[in-house]
Amino acid sequence: MDIxxxxxFEMRKKISKKEISSKELVTAHFNRIEEVEKNINAFITLNxxxxxxxxxxxxxxxxxxxxxxxxxxxxxxxKDNIVTKDLRTTCGSKMLxxxxxxYDATVVTRIKEADGIIMGKTNMDEFAMGxxxxxxxxxxxxxxxxxxxxxxGSSGGSAAAVKSGEVALxxxxxxxxxxxxxxxxxDVVGIKPSYxxxxxxxxxxxxxxxDQVGVFGRDVRDAVFMLSAITGYDKKxxxxxxxxxxxxxxxxxxxxxxxxxxxxxxxxxxxxxFTYEGMDPRINEExxxxxxxxxxxxxxxxxxxLPHIEYGxxxxxxxxxxxxxxxLARFDGVKxxxxxxxxxxxxxxxxxxxxxxxxxxxxxxxxxxxxxxSRGYAxxxxxxxxxxxxxxxxxxxxxxxxxxxxxxxxxxVLPFKLGEKxxxxxxxxxxxxxxxxxNLAGLCSMSIPCGYVEGLPVGLQIIGNRLxxxxxxxxxxxxxxxxxxxx
Amino acid sequence: xxxxxxxxxxxxxxxxKFSEEEIDGFTHKFSEVLSYVEKLNEVNTEGVxxxxxxxxxxxxxxxxxxxxxxxxxxxxxxxxxxxxxxxxLLKIVE
Numbered sequence: 001m002d003i004x005x006x007x008x009f010e011m012r013k014k015i016s017k018k019e020i021s022s023k024e025l026v027t028a029h030f031n032r033i034e035e036v037e038k039n040i041n042a043f044i045t046l047n048x049x050x051x052x053x054x055x056x057x058x059x060x061x062x063x064x065x066x067x068x069x070x071x072x073x074x075x076x077x078x079k080d081n082i083v084t085k086d087l088r089t090t091c092g093s094k095m096l097x098x099x100x101x102x103y104d105a106t107v108v109t110r111i112k113e114a115d116g117i118i119m120g121k122t123n124m125d126e127f128a129m130g131x132x133x134x135x136x137x138x139x140x141x142x143x144x145x146x147x148x149x150x151x152x153g154s155s156g157g158s159a160a161a162v163k164s165g166e167v168a169l170x171x172x173x174x175x176x177x178x179x180x181x182x183x184x185x186x187d188v189v190g191i192k193p194s195y196x197x198x199x200x201x202x203x204x205x206x207x208x209x210x211d212q213v214g215v216f217g218r219d220v221r222d223a224v225f226m227l228s229a230i231t232g233y234d235k236k237x238x239x240x241x242x243x244x245x246x247x248x249x250x251x252x253x254x255x256x257x258x259x260x261x262x263x264x265x266x267x268x269x270x271x272x273x274f275t276y277e278g279m280d281p282r283i284n285e286e287x288x289x290x291x292x293x294x295x296x297x298x299x300x301x302x303x304x305x306l307p308h309i310e311y312g313x314x315x316x317x318x319x320x321x322x323x324x325x326x327x328l329a330r331f332d333g334v335k336x337x338x339x340x341x342x343x344x345x346x347x348x349x350x351x352x353x354x355x356x357x358x359x360x361x362x363x364x365x366x367x368x369x370x371x372x373x374s375r376g377y378a379x380x381x382x383x384x385x386x387x388x389x390x391x392x393x394x395x396x397x398x399x400x401x402x403x404x405x406x407x408x409x410x411x412x413v414l415p416f417k418l419g420e421k422x423x424x425x426x427x428x429x430x431x432x433x434x435x436x437x438x439n440l441a442g443l444c445s446m447s448i449p450c451g452y453v454e455g456l457p458v459g460l461q462i463i464g465n466r467l468x469x470x471x472x473x474x475x476x477x478x479x480x481x482x483x484x485x486x487x
Numbered sequence: 488x489x490x491x492x493x494x495x496x497x498x499x500x501x502x503x504k505f506s507e508e509e510i511d512g513f514t515h516k517f518s519e520v521l522s523y524v525e526k527l528n529e530v531n532t533e534g535v536x537x538x539x540x541x542x543x544x545x546x547x548x549x550x551x552x553x554x555x556x557x558x559x560x561x562x563x564x565x566x567x568x569x570x571x572x573x574x575x576l577l578k579i580v581e
Contacts, residue, residue, distance in 0.1 A: 102561035195541050209540040238547040239540070314524040325501060332502075334574055336565035346577055347502070355504040363503055367494070367513065368520060370501040384527050386537030391530065393538055426519055442541025466541070 004032045004165035008074050008222040011168055015073040018062060022055040022073025026117055029075040033119070033166045039147050042161040044080045044138045045088045046120040051075070058115050070229045071116030077161040077170035080121040081128055081204040082213065084108050091204050092124040092136035092154075095337045095357040105202020106237065107171060107213050107230045114229045119167050123157030126359045127328065128178055128206045130154050131431050132421065135361045140418055145187060145457060149415040152182030155216070159186035162216045169226040170216040175207050176316055177410075177435025179214045180447035184410035184459025187449045189223040189476070190216050194466045195442035196241040198227075199234030207323035208239075210316075210439040220448065220476040227469075241467070259481020262474040264298035269403035271306045274434055279412040286451035286458040287409050293482045294407070294475075304403065306395040311388050312437035313429060318372045318385035319440070325369030328362070393441040400465035405475050408434045410447040410459035438463055446472045448479060489518050 003011065003025055014020045030048055037043060058073045078084060081091045083101035085108075090096045104112070111118060125135040133141040133156030141156040143149040144164035151160040155172030159182035162170050172179040174192035183190025192214045203213050213230065217223030234240045270291065275284075295301055333339040333353025340352030358366070372381040399406060411431055421428045438445045443463055450460035460479070464472040494514050498505055505513060559572055568575035 099565055102557050102564055235547075235549065239542055241542070308530065311527055311530055314526045317520065318524055318527070329502075334566070334576065339567040343577075349577070350502045351504050354502050358503070363501075363505075364513070364516065366501050366503065367497050368517065370497045371489075371493075371517075371521075374497065374500060381524070383537055384530075384532060385524075386539060387532035387535040388527055388530050390535050390538040391532070393541065426523060429520075440538075 003028050006168075007219055008168035008217060009225055011074055012072065012225075015062065016068065022058040022117065023052065025073055026051055026055040026075055026119070029119060029166060029168075032164075036144070036164050036166065039142060040144055040160050040164055040166070041139055041141050042077070042122055042157040042164065042166055043120045044090055044092065044123050044136075044157070047087055047118050050087070051117050051119050054117050058117070061115070069114035069116070071111060071114040071169075071226070074116050074169060075119045075167045076111060076116045076226075077120060077122045077158050077167040078108060078111075078118055079124055079155050079158050079170070079172045081124060081173055081206075082108060082171060083202040083204065084118065084121065087118070087121065089121060089204075090138070091128070092126045092138060093357065093359065093362070094137045095331050097137065097338065099336055101202075103202065106199035106234045108202065110230045110232075116229070122155070122161055122170060125154035125156070126362050127204070128154040128173055128175060129324070129361050129365055131177070131181055131428050132416075132418075133157060133182075134418065135359055137359065142418070143185060143415050146415070146455070149417055149456075150185065152185030152415065154178040156182045158216050159183055159188055159190065162186070162188050162218060168218075169222060171226075171230070172214055172216055173203055173206075174212050174214050174439065175210045175320060176439050177432045179216065180410050180435050180445060180459065180461060181431065183216060183447040184457065185415040187457035188216055188218055189220050189449070190214065190447045191223050191227055191472075192438065192445050193227060193231065193469060194444040196239050197231050197467065197469070199232075199237040199240050201234055201236040205323075205327040207320040208327060209323060210320055212439070220446075220473065220480050223446070224473050259478050259485070260297060262478030262481070263294055266294075266299040266405065266471075266475060266478075267403045268294060268299050268301045269304035269399050269406045270301060271309060271399075271406060271408065272303050273306050273309045274408040276412060276430075276433060278430060279409075280414055280453070282453040283409050283412065283414065283458050286453065287407075287460060290450040290460050290479065291407060293487050294479065296487060297478055297482055302403075304399050304406070306392075306399060306437070308388060308391040308395050309437050312392055312440060313433055315385040315388040315392065316432070316436040316440060317368070317429065318381050319389060321365045321369030322372045322382050323369070325366045325373060328358075328366055331357070389440050392437055396437070396441045396443060396465070400468075404464070404468075404471045406463040408461045408463070410434060410461040414453055414456045414458070434461055442466050444469050444472055446476050448476050450479075450483070489514060489521055
């Protein structure tokens with residue numbers, strides 16, 4: 001039996017029953033990493049020595065009959081924009097090539113407290129800006145399904161690592177689709193939680209009112225399992241929800257999930273605006289089939305209208321780049337990060353350090369944000385976009401007063417070939433069409449595999465209202481059950 | 488449309504430097520993106536409040552009690568040059 005192919009949930013069971021040790025499990029995964037990593041490049045930094053040591057400690061705890069955490073002994077990948085104490089954190093950038101964080105992000109602390117094993121830091125688009133993992137300073141990650149294609153991004157390394165069995169679970173971040181789109185491209189489950197339910201403390205800010213830390217797993221149960229270990233109020237994050245009511249119910253799962261019960265009577269909205277001319281019709285076919293399955297399992301489906309959604313992408317690019325230009329101002333070559341070797345004035349130190357260490361996409365977005373926030377344009381651009389954001393949020397609020405979930409494709413296009421779009425930013429941005437409105441409104445959303453087109457995976461997006469993770473989880477479990485049972 | 492001069496001005500504000508060629512490239516790519524986002528002008532936003540975030544705007548303040556923070560050593564561990572436990576920068580005042 002290849003233990004790297006088990007679900008995280010099964011691994012956890014075998015560990016607690018002492019059928020396998022954490023050290024065996026972790027070793028098997030490092031062997032797998034050694035085998036596939038040269039073709040996939042999912043990791044920027046590996047944490048082998050420390051991971052094996054931690055695994056031994058977990059095994060010791062089990063041997064001594066001590067209580068073990070939820071993630072005990074499980075191999076986990078952490079996206080490289082989430083800081084890990086004493087373990088290099090680069091954000092996929094030359095700017096932080098040698099950055100060793102002096103503290104752990106709260107989500108990392110929670111993994112450690114739950115006895116999870118951090119295997120390494122996963123590759124990503126530079127500072128999470130991109131949809132293909134091609135803008136990483138450390139080279140692109142390849143899609144394990146077809147290594148000529150991109151794994152999506154920006155959390156491409158995490159998605160690819162989970163798909164190829166290098167880890168069982170992984171953390172990503174999602175600002176406009178950076179978990180859901182790679183989940184879709186790599187045929188795994190990705191969850192972007194509601195804004196505020198997972199701490200952002202220690203997740204390097206890109207666009208802080210849109211960023212959320214979330215999870216990857218090979219099935220819904222695994223992803224939820226991981227999510228449950230990292231959610232919760234954190235006083236170190238001022239946007240963290242303090243004990244939200246009715247948010248996530250999990251922690252324990254029934255042994256046998258009866259998928260048939262989850263979707264009965266569930267009210268589902270299908271936004272008619274979620275389509276555009278560049279959309280691959282073969283993706284639509286798969287989505288239509290999936291919707292029929294929801295119907296056959298007892299869900300009630302109606303077409304709805306989200307009239308402002310078509311402006312989502314434009315609003316997103318103004319708001320996100322504005323926040324990016326502010327957030328990335330901290331990289332000045334002084335406190336940490338790259339420092340230019342040659343400079344004659346303080347201004348030159350800033351300019352040369354930033355110019356030499358940021359990649360093209362990062363510079364492009366800083367520039368666009370600087371423009372949107374600059375005198376004379378701030379009201380026309382930034383404020384206007386924020387008002388449109390209100391309208392988009394209102395559209396969703398109205399829809400969720402009547403519906404439990406909203407369904408859409410995760411992406412309008414299939415995984416594309418490496419190099420195909422990296423020089424065409426607008427085409428790349430269009431891929432985020434269905435995912436960005438979710439971040440603008442702070443909603444929760446899951447991408448779940450729903451079919452294939454010529455061997456390439458298609459993802460279905462299940463969107464839920466703020467703090468209604470329970471709804472998207474039920475929908476995901478019900479749908480996945482239907483797929484597994486050949487419906 | 489965006490002009491080369493505007494791009495140069497933005498670069499200066501953002502503390503970034505570009506070659507002539509890069510400025511040309513930026514001006515072009517930038518215009519493409521900007522003409523796309525101009526789509527927003529179609530939306531009537533009269534009387535609409537801007538959404539700066541999605542959560543209620545409650546300023547969270549912690550109790551003003553002294554807590555252990557990072558040590559000086561940890562704070563300085565990632566800088567290129569330091570001296571006497573401080574960030575080292577250029578001499579500005581002779």
